[in-house]
Amino acid sequence: MINLELVFSEIFLSLSIMALLLIGVYKKNSTNMIYNLSVVSLLIMLILNLNLFNSKDVTLFGNGYKIDFMSSFMKFLITISGIFVMLSSSKYLKVTKIFKIEYPILLLSSILGMLIMISSNDLIVFYMGLELQSLALYVLASFDRNNKLSSESGLKYFVLSALSSGLLLYGCSLIYGFAGSTNFDEISANIDQVQYGLTLGIVFILVGLAFKISAVPFHMWAPDVYEGSPTSVTIFFAILPKIAALTVLIRFLYVPFINLIEQWQVIIIFLSIASMIFGAVAAIGQKNLKRLMAYSSISHMGFALAGLSVGSNEGIQSSITYVSIYLFMNLAFFSCLFMLRKEEKYFENIDDLSGLSKNHPMLSLSLLIVLFSLAGIPPLAGFFAKFYIFLAVIEKEMYFLAIIGLLSTVVAAFYYLRIIKTIYFDDAKHKYDLNHNLGLKLSLTFSTIIILIYFIYPSYLLEIVSKITIL
Amino acid sequence: MNFPILSSLILLPFIGSLFIFFIRATEKNYTAKYVALFITTANLILSLYLWVIFDKNISAFQFIEEKNWLLGIINYKVGIDGISILFVLLTTFITPICIISVNSTIKYRIKDFLIAILLMESLMIGVFCSLDLVIFYLFFEGGLIPMFLIIGIWGGDRRVYSAFKFFLYTLLGSVLMLVAIISIYWITGTTDVEQLYEIGIAENYQNLLWLAFFSSFAVKTPMWPVHTWLPDAHVEAPTAGSVLLAAILLKMAGYGFIRFSIGLFPLASAYFAPLVFVLSIIAIIYTSLVALMQDDMKKLIAYSSVAHMGFVTLGIFTMTQQGIEGSIFQMISHGLISAALFLCVGVLYERKHTRLINNYGGIVSIMPRYSVVFMIFTLGAVGLPGTTGFIGEFLILIGAFKKNFLVAILASIGVILSAAYMLWLYRRVIFGEITNINLKGMLDLKRSESIILYSIAILTLLFGFYPDPLFKTISFSVSNFIENYNQNLAISIVSK
Numbered sequence: 029m030i031n032l033e034l035v036f037s038e039i040f041l042s043l044s045i046m047a048l049l050l051i052g053v054y055k056k057n058s059t060n061m062i063y064n065l066s067v068v069s070l071l072i073m074l075i076l077n078l079n080l081f082n083s084k085d086v087t088l089f090g091n092g093y094k095i096d097f098m099s100s101f102m103k104f105l106i107t108i109s110g111i112f113v114m115l116s117s118s119k120y121l122k123v124t125k126i127f128k129i130e131y132p133i134l135l136l137s138s139i140l141g142m143l144i145m146i147s148s149n150d151l152i153v154f155y156m157g158l159e160l161q162s163l164a165l166y167v168l169a170s171f172d173r174n175n176k177l178s179s180e181s182g183l184k185y186f187v188l189s190a191l192s193s194g195l196l197l198y199g200c201s202l203i204y205g206f207a208g209s210t211n212f213d214e215i216s217a218n219i220d221q222v223q224y225g226l227t228l229g230i231v232f233i234l235v236g237l238a239f240k241i242s243a244v245p246f247h248m249w250a251p252d253v254y255e256g257s258p259t260s261v262t263i264f265f266a267i268l269p270k271i272a273a274l275t276v277l278i279r280f281l282y283v284p285f286i287n288l289i290e291q292w293q294v295i296i297i298f299l300s301i302a303s304m305i306f307g308a309v310a311a312i313g314q315k316n317l318k319r320l321m322a323y324s325s326i327s328h329m330g331f332a333l334a335g336l337s338v339g340s341n342e343g344i345q346s347s348i349t350y351v352s353i354y355l356f357m358n359l360a361f362f363s364c365l366f367m368l369r370k371e372e373k374y375f376e377n378i379d380d381l382s383g384l385s386k387n388h389p390m391l392s393l394s395l396l397i398v399l400f401s402l403a404g405i406p407p408l409a410g411f412f413a414k415f416y417i418f419l420a421v422i423e424k425e426m427y428f429l430a431i432i433g434l435l436s437t438v439v440a441a442f443y444y445l446r447i448i449k450t451i452y453f454d455d456a457k458h459k460y461d462l463n464h465n466l467g468l469k470l471s472l473t474f475s476t477i478i479i480l481i482y483f484i485y486p487s488y489l490l491e492i493v494s495k496i497t498i499l
Numbered sequence: 500m501n502f503p504i505l506s507s508l509i510l511l512p513f514i515g516s517l518f519i520f521f522i523r524a525t526e527k528n529y530t531a532k533y534v535a536l537f538i539t540t541a542n543l544i545l546s547l548y549l550w551v552i553f554d555k556n557i558s559a560f561q562f563i564e565e566k567n568w569l570l571g572i573i574n575y576k577v578g579i580d581g582i583s584i585l586f587v588l589l590t591t592f593i594t595p596i597c598i599i600s601v602n603s604t605i606k607y608r609i610k611d612f613l614i615a616i617l618l619m620e621s622l623m624i625g626v627f628c629s630l631d632l633v634i635f636y637l638f639f640e641g642g643l644i645p646m647f648l649i650i651g652i653w654g655g656d657r658r659v660y661s662a663f664k665f666f667l668y669t670l671l672g673s674v675l676m677l678v679a680i681i682s683i684y685w686i687t688g689t690t691d692v693e694q695l696y697e698i699g700i701a702e703n704y705q706n707l708l709w710l711a712f713f714s715s716f717a718v719k720t721p722m723w724p725v726h727t728w729l730p731d732a733h734v735e736a737p738t739a740g741s742v743l744l745a746a747i748l749l750k751m752a753g754y755g756f757i758r759f760s761i762g763l764f765p766l767a768s769a770y771f772a773p774l775v776f777v778l779s780i781i782a783i784i785y786t787s788l789v790a791l792m793q794d795d796m797k798k799l800i801a802y803s804s805v806a807h808m809g810f811v812t813l814g815i816f817t818m819t820q821q822g823i824e825g826s827i828f829q830m831i832s833h834g835l836i837s838a839a840l841f842l843c844v845g846v847l848y849e850r851k852h853t854r855l856i857n858n859y860g861g862i863v864s865i866m867p868r869y870s871v872v873f874m875i876f877t878l879g880a881v882g883l884p885g886t887t888g889f890i891g892e893f894l895i896l897i898g899a900f901k902k903n904f905l906v907a908i909l910a911s912i913g914v915i916l917s918a919a920y921m922l923w924l925y926r927r928v929i930f931g932e933i934t935n936i937n938l939k940g941m942l943d944l945k946r947s948e949s950i951i952l953y954s955i956a957i958l959t960l961l962f963g964f965y966p967d968p969l970f971k972t973i974s975f976s977v978s979n980f981i982e983n984y985n986q987n988l989a990i991s992i993v994s995k
Contacts, residue, residue: 400644405670406637415633415677419572422681430681434674441670445647445663453651453659483637487570494570 052129115467117260138164181256192239199232254322303330383456558979581976672718679711709767719752738845782809783913814895822898829891861933
């Protein structure tokens with residue numbers, strides 16, 4: 029007997045996507061309504077999701093679909109960031125004239141894909157979710173089709189992503205061949221010794237996943253796509269797919285292949301170190317804020333991977349905590365970007381922030397908080413994110429990883445400081461419009477305050493996350 | 500005592516800064532200034548009260564507050580002993596002085612400046628009170644943000660370069676300390692300083708951990724060869740920023756050496772003491788020579804700070820009662836005197852907008868009152884008997900003579916050099932003919948300036964002649980501290 033109430037949120041989302049599509053086709057000028065309805069459906073989903081937190085671990089659909097605390101928590105993160113992304117970017121879409129019915133629907137389908145990924149307990153289910161997510165993202169990246177950069181970024185993302193999906197599929201088939209099943213639990217039961225075919229399969233799948241979270245050396249697409257896509261899509265790219273891919277990575281590495289930890293641990297450590305260093309160094313020369321954030325997110329993913337490489341529950345928890353805080357920092361940063369509007373035009377270069385503090389003290393203050401938090405300076409939330417990671421890393425005496433990571437934060441601090449310098453020390457240049465919509469103000473205020481006051485009671489998040497135990 | 504007095508000390512300036520944040524900015528910002536002054540004065544009074552009720556005859560930590568903060572892993576724990584209370588007092592004394600000096604030195608964005616200063620006060624008191632390594636790190640590093648902004652927004656021409664250098668140097672030093680702190684947690688299962696004093700840390704870990712802590716404190720002290728950020732930061736920072744930097748921020752490292760480096764890693768401290776001696780001696784002699792050649796007054800005082808802090812580290816690592824007491828005294832004294840010297844330079848700079856020594860001369864005939872206070876502080880920096888500077892240096896040298904004759908001799912050369920550069924500075928600025936005609940018509944000290952300079956001068960002389968209250972406060976804690984240290988050494992020798 030399948031317990032359908034556990035997948036209510038997915039079913040509800042699929043139904044609302046179809047309903048919204050129908051409304052969009054038959055009703056003229058309904059974009060605004062559809063956009064608002066999508067936010068509402070995400071909100072409903074959030075409430076449906078809250079019920080799941082108390083349920084026991086269950087697998088559905090022939091053991092292919094897993095509902096446990098981790099999946100519920102990650103779905104919660106995905107939904108909440110989806111809501112804030114949509115709230116903050118509606119004005120941007122209108123101004124840049126890409127406010128079309130397809131946009132919210134694609135966004136929702138991508139979120140649906142992510143939900144499936146998060147709960148997947150089977151390579152096939154996982155691949156389905158991944159493709160649903162990616163296909164929607166290809167279109168979203170090139171959504172501003174009159175803009176050359178946007179089309180280019182969509183195409184680039186598509187070509188490279190298709191390649192990585194191919195590798196991933198090949199890895200899946202290898203694993204199927206050597207382990208005799210695509211189900212995570214069965215693979216885990218079938219593995220009794222190290223087989224090179226299996227290792228090869230793991231490597232292929234890791235490559236595919238590393239591509240999705242843009243870990244070095246599979247990061248090449250990220251800066252171009254971040255820069256070229258509309259900012260409303262960039263914020264989406266920066267947050268949601270990373271959360272989903274990271275969850276899959278955790279489940280994939282820690283459920284079927286935990287016994288092969290010696291095989292994959294080195295790969296994850298390498299990905300982590302390379303991402304941390306490369307992300308920090310490459311961002312120094314950037315002039316475009318979106319491009320800079322691409323490199324910054326590469327380096328942040330490096331930290332999340334460092335937590336994953338540890339091979340303990342604490343490591344997983346620290347990674348999840350990291351992305352939870354990372355989510356709010358990115359949300360706040362991009363919300364600030366949405367505020368740089370003057371005469372129906374958005375600005376996205378570091379120079380455009382010059383002297384911002386003179387005309388826009390509150391906006392500058394939030395940017396200041398966000399940037400110091402991204403740099404990991406105490407007592408802001410970003411510091412705690414890193415602190416948990418290193419707590420887990422040093423527990424296993426991986427000092428090398430910890431020291432490299434911390435040194436890379438110093439390098440990274442340099443380019444965040446450069447932005448702060450532009451905002452606070454340079455002469456004023458632009459005076460931006462002040463009439464922002466409520467959703468944008470809400471998402472900026474909310475996320476900034478969370479970053480700022482996190483230190484007062486940091487246990488709260490940790491208590492929730494510590495319920496996630498995979499091993 | 501149920502009243503959480505230490506947390507109030509930490510929180511009061513923070514609440515004050517929130518208050519000022521919501522005050523509407525006006526042309527003169529009188530409200531903001533008065534609120535800031537009121538808050539910091541209240542804090543000063545509170546800390547003086549703390550000093551009165553502080554039990555000077557026990558060496559244990561007092562006024563301990565402990566709250567569950569991070570899942571039972573890390574507790575918010577504050578408390579003071581005889582060593583830390585003086586630094587708290589220094590902080591609460593210097594901050595109102597900075598606020599008063601804002602009147603004449605800061606011309607724009609006064610409100611933001613006051614907020615930054617108040618935040619700094621909160622964080623600095625937090626550093627000296629915290630009894631948990633992670634809490635300490637939080638306060639220690641958190642201070643970077645306001646200081647970066649103080650140098651960067653209100654600083655001089657090369658402020659960006661200096662602010663970056665200050666921030667990145669300090670951060671680079673500190674990240675290794677974070678690794679060490681987390682390692683300590685996994686090695687011993689706690690980051691509570693009091694417990695760590697009891698348990699001790701296994702010998703085979705001590706050297707590496709000591710080096711990690713050292714990298715942070717050495718940058719902050721600053722010791723040769725990582726001192727180069729200090730002259731830059733001082734020269735570019737506004738007067739109040741320089742005062743905070745010299746008077747308190749540098750003391751964080753000295754305090755850290757005593758409390759953490761020696762307290763937690765006694766064996767490693769003994770092992771590395773020669774290294775510290777060498778670096779200190781180089782700092783004392785080399786930076787004194789560099790100070791001789793400066794033509795910028797602020798830079799000269801900045802280099803003299805490095806030299807004086809060299810004395811402090813030297814004294815600390817002699818691990819003798821005299822050496823450590825002298826170091827603490829020297830830190831307090833340097834906190835007062837260097838703050839006053841920077842304020843003196845600020846007085847001149849505010850009038851003529853130059854800090855070059857050559858542009859001055861013969862000031863004594865124009866500004867007699869100024870010349871007198873400047874004289875007191877110059878002599879204090881030189882270490883003339885009767886000022887606080889003398890007692891600190893004298894005790895440190897006694898401690899050094901006990902440990903190593905050569906080190907003490909070399910350090911004594913530093914005393915002579917300090918007399919050379921300070922008196923030469925004084926002669927060139929104050930005496931002589933008035934060569935620069937622009938100087939005529941310069942006004943003597945304004946009321947706000949004289950209040951702050953006189954009050955520091957009185958303290959310098961008072962504690963110079965009668966240092967007893969300070970020594971009474973620290974002596975029990977220090978002697979207990981040294982006893983612990985010697986015990987630890989003895990145990991390790993026996994076990995070998």
